[in-house]
Amino acid sequence: MRMVLAARVLTALAITVVTALAAPVRAANPYAPAFTVNSSVVTEYDIDQRMKLLDALGANGDLRKTAIQQLTEDRVKLQAAKAIGITLPEGAIQSGIEEFATNRGLTADDVTEVLQVRGIDQQTMNDFVQSGLMWREVLGSRFRARAMPTDADLDQAMALQAKRPREMLYMAEIALPFAERSEAETVTLANQIYAQVSRGASFADLAQQYSRSGTAEQGGALPPVSASQLPSDFRSQVLLLRPGQTTRPMPISGGLALIKLLSIKQEPPDAKAVDTPEARDQLRKQLFSERIANFGQGYLQELLGDALIVQK
Known part of the structure; x- marks a missing residue:
C-alpha cells in the first residue's frame, strides 16, 4: 500500500514538474497552439492580437476571455461558411473594413492608423472582418426569407414606434x-x-x-x-x-x-416621425437586422454545442 501511495506521489510530482517546465516554453513561443476548434488551431499569438484589437476598440472587461470567445466563434462561423461553399469576392474584405470604419464614424485610413499605433497586424483585422462577412452570408442563406418583415409587420411596428x-x-x-x-x-x-x-x-x-x-x-x-x-x-x-x-x-x-x-x-415619442417610404425602408432594415441576428445567435449556439474544442 505504501509503495502504491509513493508511486502516486512521484507521478503527481513528475506531472507538476513537467507542467512547470513547459509553461515558460509555451509563453516564450507566441505561435504555440492554445486550443483547437474542430481541429482548427488558435495560437497564443491569435489571442494576443485579438486582445490588442479589442483594447483598441474600447472594449471593457476580461479581454483575454472575450478574445478566446470571439476566436472560438470565428472558427465555427468560417467552418459553417465553408460547409455550404461560401466564398468572398475579390475586394470584399477591404469593403468590409470600410463598412466597419463607417459604422464607427471613422475612415479606413483611421483604422489603418490605429492598427499601426497599437501594433496590430493587418491580417488580424482582415480575419476579424472576414469572419463577420462570411457569417453574414451564412445567415442570409439560411434565414433571409424568415427574417424579412412583411407589410403587416411594418404597419404594426410603425404604430408601436409612434407611441414608444x-x-x-x-x-x-x-x-x-x-x-x-x-x-x-x-x-x-x-x-x-x-x-x-x-x-x-x-x-x-x-x-x-x-x-x-x-x-x-x-x-x-x-x-x-x-x-x-x-x-x-x-x-x-x-x-x-x-x-x-x-x-x-x-x-x-x-x-x-x-x-x-x-x-x-x-x-416622449418623436412627434415628427411619420409613416413615409423612407421611414418604412429604414424600419424594414432595422427589423430584418434584429431578426436575423436572433436567428444567428441561436444557430451559433448550436454550432458551438456541436464543436470539438480541445485545450492544448
Whole structure:
C-alpha cells in the first residue's frame, strides 16, 4: 500500500514538474497552439492580437476571455461558411473594413492608423472582418426569407414606434487628436486618463484639461442623442456601459476618445416621425437586422454545442 501511495506521489510530482517546465516554453513561443476548434488551431499569438484589437476598440472587461470567445466563434462561423461553399469576392474584405470604419464614424485610413499605433497586424483585422462577412452570408442563406418583415409587420411596428418613448443617451467625451502629439504619445495619454478615471478621478475635470473638443469647457458633456441615431458599432459599445462608466480609449476620426455614459432617459415619442417610404425602408432594415441576428445567435449556439474544442 505504501509503495502504491509513493508511486502516486512521484507521478503527481513528475506531472507538476513537467507542467512547470513547459509553461515558460509555451509563453516564450507566441505561435504555440492554445486550443483547437474542430481541429482548427488558435495560437497564443491569435489571442494576443485579438486582445490588442479589442483594447483598441474600447472594449471593457476580461479581454483575454472575450478574445478566446470571439476566436472560438470565428472558427465555427468560417467552418459553417465553408460547409455550404461560401466564398468572398475579390475586394470584399477591404469593403468590409470600410463598412466597419463607417459604422464607427471613422475612415479606413483611421483604422489603418490605429492598427499601426497599437501594433496590430493587418491580417488580424482582415480575419476579424472576414469572419463577420462570411457569417453574414451564412445567415442570409439560411434565414433571409424568415427574417424579412412583411407589410403587416411594418404597419404594426410603425404604430408601436409612434407611441414608444425614445431612449435618449446623455454622454460626455474626452477627445484626443493625434495631430497634437505623436500617435504613440496619444495612446499613452489616453490610457493614463482611463486609469485615472477608473480610480475615481473626475471625468469632467480631465475633459477640461485634456479634451480638444468644443465640449471641453462643459466637462465634455454632449447634447443628448437617441440611441437609434448612433453608428451601430459605437451604439453597441456604449450600451454595454452602466451610467457612470467610461469606455476604454476608442478610435475616432484623427484620434482617440473616451466616452462616459452619464445617464439614459426615456423621453416622449418623436412627434415628427411619420409613416413615409423612407421611414418604412429604414424600419424594414432595422427589423430584418434584429431578426436575423436572433436567428444567428441561436444557430451559433448550436454550432458551438456541436464543436470539438480541445485545450492544448
